[in-house]
Amino acid sequence: MIVVGKGNAALCAAIEARNAGAKVLMLEAASEDESGGNSRFAGGMMRFAYNGVEDLRTLLEITDEEARNTDWDTNTVDEFYDDLYKVTSYRTDPKLSELLITRSFEAMQWLRKQGVRFVLNYRAASAVVDGRRRFFGGMAVEVSGGGPGLVQFLDQAAVKTGIDVHYETRAVSLIYDGEKVTGINAKRHGKVLQYHAPAVILACGGFEANPEWRTRYLGPGWELAKVRGTRFNMGEGLKMALDIGACPYGNWSGRHTTSWERHAPEFGDLSLDHACHRHCYPLSLMINAEGKRFVDEGADFYGYTYAKYGEQVFKQPEQFAWQVFDAKTHDMLRPEYLGKVATRVSANTLEEL
Ligand SMILES: Cc1cc2nc3c(=O)[nH]c(=O)nc-3n(C[C@H](O)[C@H](O)[C@H](O)COP(=O)(O)OP(=O)(O)OC[C@H]3O[C@@H](n4cnc5c(N)ncnc54)[C@H](O)[C@@H]3O)c2cc1C
Structure with missing residues (x-):
């Protein structure tokens, strides 16, 4: 069996298939160092x-x-x-x-x-x-150990059960005889490779790292969004399935968009850990570049609002917002707000601010 990807979904599928007796090969677009997909960037909650x-x-x-x-x-x-x-x-x-x-x-x-x-x-x-x-x-x-811990534990389990991984191997299209999938075409360092197998599992993420697809499905402007996770998820798994006639399903313009450091790198950076998260907005007033509020920051616990408020921030002029905190909240802020990656301005009065 071929499993495409090496994030949480792919590792779980590969281990379970191996436990059931299948011979399993995983194809991972990233190098071993960068492997693990968004799963490795996750908080692990x-x-x-x-x-x-x-x-x-x-x-x-x-x-x-x-x-x-x-x-x-x-x-x-x-x-x-x-x-x-x-x-x-x-x-x-x-x-x-x-x-x-x-x-x-x-x-x-x-x-x-x-x-x-x-x-x-x-x-x-x-x-x-x-x-x-x-x-x-x-x-x-x-x-x-959060997301990196999850991938590491599953990686160890995969190695123990004898699962092989080909890194820097990007799957590009399914081999399909019109009735069934019999393998996959891939590319490694510019060379085309063919893998034949009785089953192929596509577990290679979404299209969040692909600016052209983001513009196509999420709308104009979304090519400029910062990606919190891996740069390797380009939508190829979806494309491969659509190309052989899979039925599109689900919420194609839906997104999980969160408040994130304005000057963060374009893609996730594991060395920054949680430094770019901006989840303390329920303690703040969020205002846009014109000084206007645009959401009810405390409508619910952040866990119920954070994945949609990012979109509201992104819709504001210049695609950013300020989170304004009173000094009283200082001790309640997560450590990343006080770290060196946070863009911040302090003042003693609102006028000065
Ligand atoms: C910053 C951040 C924090 C998060 N926190 C949490 C959390 O706390 N709790 C939670 O439940 N979820 C969290 N999530 C969401 C969670 O990380 C994802 O839903 C989950 O990891 C998706 O797993 P996956 O295996 O489907 O995809 P991924 O982990 O992204 O794996 C996709 C894999 O496919 C590979 N790939 C892509 N294209 C190809 C190709 N053509 N050929 C071969 N390989 C390919 C990639 O390199 C990667 O290895 C978070 C996400 C982010 C970005």
Whole structure:
């Protein structure tokens, strides 16, 4: 079997196929150093259905004392459905939603079994309130080491099960006899290669790194958006499938766009870690270049608004906004706001600002 890509989706597919007895080869467009796709840039926060601390204890170690002295959030199947409906205004595929939600806990257990280690998400989904630790937002767990950790754990599992990877090998088209796919054409260092296999899995991301496709599907101006993740996802998997007649489906102009450092590099940079995230806007007033507000910053927890407010920022004049914080919030800001990558201006009065 050929698996195209080497992010979370590809690694999971490859490992499961190998566990079921298939011989598996992965093709990865990036070099080994840059491999791992957006999965490697992710925070590693895991949203899955769970009923309380006893479920969490099957995934990671939580002492009796921690279990007793913490307000553990829940994310029951019903709560998960409610959230999904809320953020999509009910425009979500019912079958895929059901699969995602009802099998999510099982997926976490599968990942654990492959050697992925989880830790409590103290960093982004918890706080001490009136002397007691509380989790909120239904995301009490993250992968140890975040996205890079996730890819590393799965990579180790893949190596252990004997999965081969060809790096710097970009899949370009499916070999298709009119009835079935029998392999894939790829390119490495300008040379055309043919791989034949009884099954091909396309797990090579979306088109977020392709400025021409962003303009085509998201609209004029979107070629200028900064990409938070890998530069290797050019939409080739989608193109290959469409070229042999796959039916386009889903929300092609939908996007996950977040507030991000204005002067960040064009693509994600792993060495910058979280430095470009700008998630503290619920504590701010967000204003555009003309000094006008354009969203309700505190409409909900940031987890419910961040992926759509980025788009609102992008629609403003010059495609940016200021997040204005009062000094009172200083100690509540995430560390990246105080780091050297943050563009900031301070003043003692609003007029001066
Ligand atoms: C900054 C950031 C933070 C995030 N935080 C979280 C989080 O905390 N929690 C969460 O659940 N999600 C998070 N996400 C989203 C998450 O990272 C993605 O949804 C997920 O990683 C997608 O996995 P994937 O395997 O489908 O794609 P990817 O991980 O992007 O993998 C695609 C792979 O395909 C390869 N490829 C592309 N084209 C070709 C080709 N033609 N031939 C061969 N290989 C090819 C790429 O090199 C890559 O290896 C975050 C994303 C970003 C960018």
